[in-house]
Amino acid sequence: MSAALEVAADVAARDVRVALRIEPGETVALLGPNGAGKSTLLGAVAGSLRDGASHVVLGGRTLSGASTWVAPHDRGVGLLAQDALLFPHLDVTGNVAFGPRSQGLGRRAARAAAVRWLDRVGCVDLADRRPGALSGGQAQRVAIARALAAEPEVVLLDEPMAALDVDARPALRQVLREVLRDRTAVIATHDVLDALLLADRVVVLEGGRVVEDGPAAEVLARPRSAFAARVAGLNLVGGRWSSGVLVGERSVSGTAREELPEGADAVAAFRPSAVSVYAAAPAGSPRNAWPVTVSAIEPSADQVRVVAGDLAALVTPQAAAELRLAPGSDVVFVVKANEVEIYPR
Numbered sequence: 424m425s426a427a428l429e430v431a432a433d434v435a436a437r438d439v440r441v442a443l444r445i446e447p448g449e450t451v452a453l454l455g456p457n458g459a460g461k462s463t464l465l466g467a468v469a470g471s472l473r474d475g476a477s478h479v480v481l482g483g484r485t486l487s488g489a490s491t492w493v494a495p496h497d498r499g500v501g502l503l504a505q506d507a508l509l510f511p512h513l514d515v516t517g518n519v520a521f522g523p524r525s526q527g528l529g530r531r532a533a534r535a536a537a538v539r540w541l542d543r544v545g546c547v548d549l550a551d552r553r554p555g556a557l558s559g560g561q562a563q564r565v566a567i568a569r570a571l572a573a574e575p576e577v578v579l580l581d582e583p584m585a586a587l588d589v590d591a592r593p594a595l596r597q598v599l600r601e602v603l604r605d606r607t608a609v610i611a612t613h614d615v616l617d618a619l620l621l622a623d624r625v626v627v628l629e630g631g632r633v634v635e636d637g638p639a640a641e642v643l644a645r646p647r648s649a650f651a652a653r654v655a656g657l658n659l660v661g662g663r664w665s666s667g668v669l670v671g672e673r674s675v676s677g678t679a680r681e682e683l684p685e686g687a688d689a690v691a692a693f694r695p696s697a698v699s700v701y702a703a704a705p706a707g708s709p710r711n712a713w714p715v716t717v718s719a720i721e722p723s724a725d726q727v728r729v730v731a732g733d734l735a736a737l738v739t740p741q742a743a744a745e746l747r748l749a750p751g752s753d754v755v756f757v758v759k760a761n762e763v764e765i766y767p768r
């Protein structure tokens with residue numbers, strides 16, 4: 424079952440105002456920094472948050488509106504939280520059969536539905552266990568089966584992988600990939616892999632507003648917001664297009680693949696590995712050279728990540744040692760213009 428979801432979340436007390444339409448069968452990844460409004464949006468849809476003046480329509484049925492309020496359990500919305508929150512006194516089958524049972528299915532039919540779902544998430548062999556005897560990853564799979572066994576019209580996932588070990592994530596992501604196919608779903612996440620592997624579309628929230636909305640590959644290849652750029656591992660500098668240069672806090676020369684009108688609001692994106700670090704600005708060549716103060720030095724695979732405010736460079740450990748890089752070092756970040764892509768914001 425899958426339905427279109429229209430949500431206009433308006434929660435003034437949290438300064439969250441977000442309008443989205445999600446097509447039947449579409450999976451949207453909701454990205455954004457802490458406090459961006461992801462949980463608020465999910466709460467408005469699920470009915471766990473009643474504050475404000477939100478409007479929610481699922482499959483043509485109004486769930487929240489000026490004079491309408493449908494109780495959370497009657498919404499046709501399945502919610503999966505960071506923690507599985509299984510009923511501790513019921514075994515795994517009982518947990519998964521709970522939704523079908525409360526929808527009026529007989530005991531045997533509900534248990535049969537539960538077993539089918541447990542099979543889909545690879546947990547039939549756990550059917551008789553109590554939640555207390557499951558690993559975090561197993562509990563999350565059972566929680567997925569429980570959410571889907573109730574045949575919701577939309578599934579909301581609030582950072583479903585956050586509480587799991589890094590090692591347990593790929594298997595759960597694979598299960599989600601299978602069960603979310605052709606389902607209307609919204610997954611709030613900080614993880615770029617969730618966006619790439621699970622979502623048809625990425626919506627980025629910042630400060631309670633939508634700042635990006637598009638196919639995952641497009642948003643990550645050409646981010647326009649600081650958050651999407653960070654997730655995509657790119658440096659992003661904003662400014663106005665003026666006589667072939669992006670002028671803002673820094674002046675940036677780069678390649679604009681599409682025509683930009685004079686004065687256009689635009690961004691420049693480039694990879695940290697395209698940034699060279701010098702003790703002093705080199706002479707000549709059409710390059711960008713920005714004096715910066717190093718704010719952090721971090722290991723990154725076999726490289727060293729040199730962070731200076733909102734910019735980052737990747738250099739070899741040898742280069743970092745030769746330059747004696749440390750927080751507080753004054754250096755120059757240099758990027759060739761042909762490594763920088765400029766596009767409208």
Ligand SMILES: Nc1ncnc2c1ncn2[C@@H]1O[C@H](COP(=O)(O)OP(=O)(O)OP(=O)(O)O)[C@@H](O)[C@H]1O
Nearest residue numbers: 436437438439455456457458459460461462463464
């Ligand atoms: N229970 C609450 N009461 C009042 N304000 C809240 C409450 N929960 C969150 N907020 C505020 O609402 C805004 C949106 O928060 P929200 O929890 O929706 O963000 P989020 O994107 O889910 O963040 P995170 O990634 O940290 O979970 C923030 O300014 C936050 O401080």
